[in-house]
Amino acid sequence: MSANIENFPGTPLSQADFDEGKILTTHWKPKLEYGWDAGVAISRYLAELKNGRLIGIKCNRCRRTVVPPRVVCEWCWEPMEAWVYLEDTGTVNTFSICYIRWDATRAKEPQIPAVIEIDGASRGAGILHLLDEVNADDVTIGMKVQAVWKPAEERSGSITDIKYFRPT
Amino acid sequence: MRQVAIVGVGYSGFRSISPDLSYKELMYEAAAKAYDDAGVDPRRDVESFVSVAEDFNEGTSIFDEYVPDQIGGVLKPVHTIPGDGIHGLIAAYMQVLTGAMDIVMVEAHSKASNVLTLSDVVAYAMDPIYNRPLRANPLFIAGMEMNRYLYKTGTTEEQCAQVVVKNRANGFLNPSAAYGARLSLDAVLSSEPLSYPLKRLEVSSHADGAIVMVLASGDVAQELSALPIWITGVGWCNETPSLETRDWESATYARNSAEMAYRVAGIRNPRLEIDFAEVDDTFAYKELQHMEALGLCREGEAGLLLEEGDTELDGELPLNPSGGNLGVGHLLDASGLARVLEVVLQLRGIAGQRQLEDVETGLAFGWRSIPTTSGAAVVLSN
Numbered sequence: 001m002s003a004n005i006e007n008f009p010g011t012p013l014s015q016a017d018f019d020e021g022k023i024l025t026t027h028w029k030p031k032l033e034y035g036w037d038a039g040v041a042i043s044r045y046l047a048e049l050k051n052g053r054l055i056g057i058k059c060n061r062c063r064r065t066v067v068p069p070r071v072v073c074e075w076c077w078e079p080m081e082a083w084v085y086l087e088d089t090g091t092v093n094t095f096s097i098c099y100i101r102w103d104a105t106r107a108k109e110p111q112i113p114a115v116i117e118i119d120g121a122s123r124g125a126g127i128l129h130l131l132d133e134v135n136a137d138d139v140t141i142g143m144k145v146q147a148v149w150k151p152a153e154e155r156s157g158s159i160t161d162i163k164y165f166r167p168t
Numbered sequence: 169m170r171q172v173a174i175v176g177v178g179y180s181g182f183r184s185i186s187p188d189l190s191y192k193e194l195m196y197e198a199a200a201k202a203y204d205d206a207g208v209d210p211r212r213d214v215e216s217f218v219s220v221a222e223d224f225n226e227g228t229s230i231f232d233e234y235v236p237d238q239i240g241g242v243l244k245p246v247h248t249i250p251g252d253g254i255h256g257l258i259a260a261y262m263q264v265l266t267g268a269m270d271i272v273m274v275e276a277h278s279k280a281s282n283v284l285t286l287s288d289v290v291a292y293a294m295d296p297i298y299n300r301p302l303r304a305n306p307l308f309i310a311g312m313e314m315n316r317y318l319y320k321t322g323t324t325e326e327q328c329a330q331v332v333v334k335n336r337a338n339g340f341l342n343p344s345a346a347y348g349a350r351l352s353l354d355a356v357l358s359s360e361p362l363s364y365p366l367k368r369l370e371v372s373s374h375a376d377g378a379i380v381m382v383l384a385s386g387d388v389a390q391e392l393s394a395l396p397i398w399i400t401g402v403g404w405c406n407e408t409p410s411l412e413t414r415d416w417e418s419a420t421y422a423r424n425s426a427e428m429a430y431r432v433a434g435i436r437n438p439r440l441e442i443d444f445a446e447v448d449d450t451f452a453y454k455e456l457q458h459m460e461a462l463g464l465c466r467e468g469e470a471g472l473l474l475e476e477g478d479t480e481l482d483g484e485l486p487l488n489p490s491g492g493n494l495g496v497g498h499l500l501d502a503s504g505l506a507r508v509l510e511v512v513l514q515l516r517g518i519a520g521q522r523q524l525e526d527v528e529t530g531l532a533f534g535w536r537s538i539p540t541t542s543g544a545a546v547v548l549s550n
Binding site for chain 1 (some may be wrong): 186200236
């Protein structure tokens with residue numbers, strides 16, 4: 001606190017000042033809606049999720065298979081066109097136990113987001129998803145997990161067609 | 169001072185929708201073509217990457233992070249600026265001028281079709297406390313400016329409508345233009361009023377696309393390209409966001425941008441030294457107002473010169489041979505780069521059916537559209 005606080009104490013604000021409209025603010029609720037075109041690579045990825053499969057793509061120059069797929073290898077700039085079906089199993093690269101929800105409220109049951117290196121893709125290439133059917137204390141880096149899919153009739157071509165991954 | 173040239177251009181589009189490609193794939197297509205045109209490998213040769221994007225147009229906060237992969241910039245110097253594409257071009261130009269970089273790229277794109285509430289995004293650009301609560305469609309800003317411009321200069325509504333006829337006809341000769349058309353003056357004049365005196369066909373429609381350019385320093389440019397297009401002058405200027413106190417008549421931001429660019433380029437008489445220009449025509453009257461502000465004619469003269477055919481493809485000072493935003497389509501942040509793209513194609517002599525004869529120096533000018541008073545200019549020579 002400044003030594004000058006005695007001479008310049010300022011004017012404290014209370015909640016009442018806001019409630020009584022002494023502090024003026026303007027509110028605005030944005031209306032922002034987007035419909036992103038998925039494009040060549042991600043459209044195929046989503047279509048295969050609907051089929052209950054994971055698909056990646058291989059760079060023949062770097063000999064690296066990545067997922068989700070993309071049209072160009074960001075390492076060497078080679079176009080990527082070699083599609084590769086992958087397993088729906090993998091290994092936890094890293095995870096966290098998250099006690100706050102999407103809207104920043106506190107959660108009693110934590111979510112466990114994880115990067116899962118998918119079997120059939122190259123080391124370090126994985127997808128982000130959630131873990132479940134596991135006690136948070138039991139999750140470890142290196143744990144083997146498998147996708148739990150929605151029933152075929154409920155799948156829509158979305159990353160949420162996989163409900164979560166669970167330990168194998 | 170170091171010389172800087174554009175040695176490669178590439179683009180994807182332009183069309184009203186692009187459901188076949190993601191924005192990343194649009195950017196990749198433009199980048200791959202530009203690198204091929206320049207004869208460079210982005211992973212080996214390009215030292216720095218500049219992209220131009222606005223988070224609200226993309227629907228992603230900190231959009232910068234989604235840029236590197238599809239332009240070849242992973243693990244290299246990359247930065248994104250909000251602004252017009254020409255602001256990005258100038259940023260890349262300055263990086264080469266520092267001497268720290270020899271080859272730098274600039275990218276801008278539009279996925280306007282993916283912004284489902286685009287007019288809300290435009291409205292969001294207005295002051296939230298003392299303008300936005302009135303809930304008027306921001307097109308009124310163009311209507312008010314057009315009204316004051318016509319009042320001040322004596323320019324007529326017919327002359328503004330004639331800009332649309334000219335530019336959409338030019339677009340008809342441009343295979344990459346989304347809105348080429350042969351329109352009658354009556355069709356433009358009788359299109360419904362949007363915000364008096366502005367009519368529907370005088371407002372450019374949005375298009376999707378991406379544009380990439382590769383810039384190089386003098387010696388490197390000479391090695392890479394048989395016909396480098398030299399950037400001889402750049403200038404940019406913002407006036408004020410205040411709708412209450414801005415200059416509604418004469419686009420001062422454009423005048424200041426051009427004066428700076430001409431000073432850098434050593435141009436004393438732009439009317440004589442500029443062979444042709446691509447200038448922002450987001451709204452039809454803007455081409456006339458910008459032409460005057462850029463010193464390409466005297467105030468109040470642009471409409472008359474247009475009527476006399478001076479700004480046609482075969483006129484004394486062709487304006488927007490590409491079709492401009494009215495003919496090509498408004499490309500959001502990439503609009504200014506579309507102006508530069510056409511100047512480059514014309515100066516290289518590869519503009520096809522709309523190729524101008526004997527052109528050596530061209531001007532490109534971009535404006536960030538309503539509600540801004542923000543512009544950027546670049547002078548190019550072959």
